[in-house]
Amino acid sequence: MREWLKKNNFLVRKIHSLLGIFPVGVFLTEHLITNSFATFGPEVYNEKIEWIQSMPYLFALEVGFIFVPLLFHALFGFVFLWAWKDNSSRYRYARNWLYTLQRVTGIIAFVFIGYHVWEFRIETALNGKPVDFELVANEMVNIRAFLFYIVGISATVFHFTNGIWSFLVHWGITVGPKSQRIAGYVCAGLGVALLYIGLDALWAFR
Amino acid sequence: MKTVHFKIKRQLDKNSRPFWEDFEVPYRPGMNVIIALLDIAKNPVTKSGKKTTSIAWDCNCLEEVCGACTMVINGKVRQSCSALVDQLEKPIRLEPMSKFPVVRDLKVDRQFMFDALKRVKAWIPIDGTYDLGPGPKMSDQDQQTGYKLSQCMTCGCCVEVCPQFNDRSEFIGAAALSQVRLFNLHPTGKMQKEERLAAIMGEGGIEDCGNSQNCVKVCPKEIPLTTSIADLNRDTTLFALKKIFQG
């Protein structure tokens, strides 16, 4: 495995990076927006959920566009963390902090997504519990779960939007310092917008 | 007499344990760290009056173009020749760079940097059995870009501050990557462009960059290292696509 990874470093890193945007990041965005229907009330929300649950090939879509890419990205993400020796407290540059946060939020996102998928997708499927507004609302009554979701959503949104910045450099799209600075502002704006959408939806369940 | 207090991290050889010694050095206006080290060498006595061995360190050009005197001063990596005592917080702490093997005291072995240049083929092969004649002309714009890149002195500051460069990683570092850009920019060097790109697409190559961008912040020659890396990200991506679709 180690030897294979060394030999295919370029390919694996590029796939890791691409999957972070497509489909994982695209799905994250779609997911946060879909959940915002909760702000229109339980009926509208449940209607949207039912629509998704009635999609053809749903299981194949879930596996192909979510589980497999996310697991690939997450598992190799952990492999890449091995070479990380943090020095952000010694060299206090903004980009160095963002570099560190990118890694920390990746780990938080893993824990958060793992738990989230377990309780709302796997456990419900095993027990035959319906997935709807009530299920989520019942969970969010618990203040600890609610806070966990705030942290988890924030970390994941940061990881994704700072990851877009990183992706643009990684693929040689933003090359010079000026374009990278502008991309930084755009990604920050996108991050704030997604965070608002995510947390606003979360509040609707309280 | 006005004096300056130095705390120096010492290590007697590659494998022995480091320890700290304090020194008090006579102050001279405009002095740099090298002058203090020369003073200690003349009279190696610690602040508390104990006789000790003289401190080993490297230096050569004394004008920040050779890179030899690079060390960690007050926690930040830089050249000791251009580190002026007046501008430093006291006591002044001197440590060897942490990413290279210590030879003794502040002297490290930066062989990795030079091996990295070999790994990426940072040269232009012009030797042959007959005279190849003059090469193609270089545009003024490329000359300007290349001149900046050519100022690298292989000092190692960029890898010292790189969180992706350490004993758990194979990463080659920003300096060597930037040299690939320099030689690929050169009209004659371009002829081996793909060889150099292939060299940085392997193990420890450009993909191991994690975008902390510390390198560009500390490079004493102000080389646009992150621009070089992003530029090579573009070139390696296009080269990989070319290999896929023309292979």
Ligand code: HEM
């Ligand atoms: C919603 C889930 C996730 C999304 C949308 C996402 C997205 C991204 C994106 C777009 C990048 C930038 C890629 C690049 O630099 O080219 C990235 C990098 C990274 N991700 Fe994720 N990610 C997610 C989950 C995770 C998880 C669970 C981990 C596990 C630890 C992780 C670890 C990493 C690491 C370590 C990097 C940095 C790679 C590098 O710079 O070498 N990510 N992610």
Ligand code: SF4
């Ligand atoms: S790129 Fe800058 S910091 Fe790195 S070795 Fe060259 S001169 Fe030193």
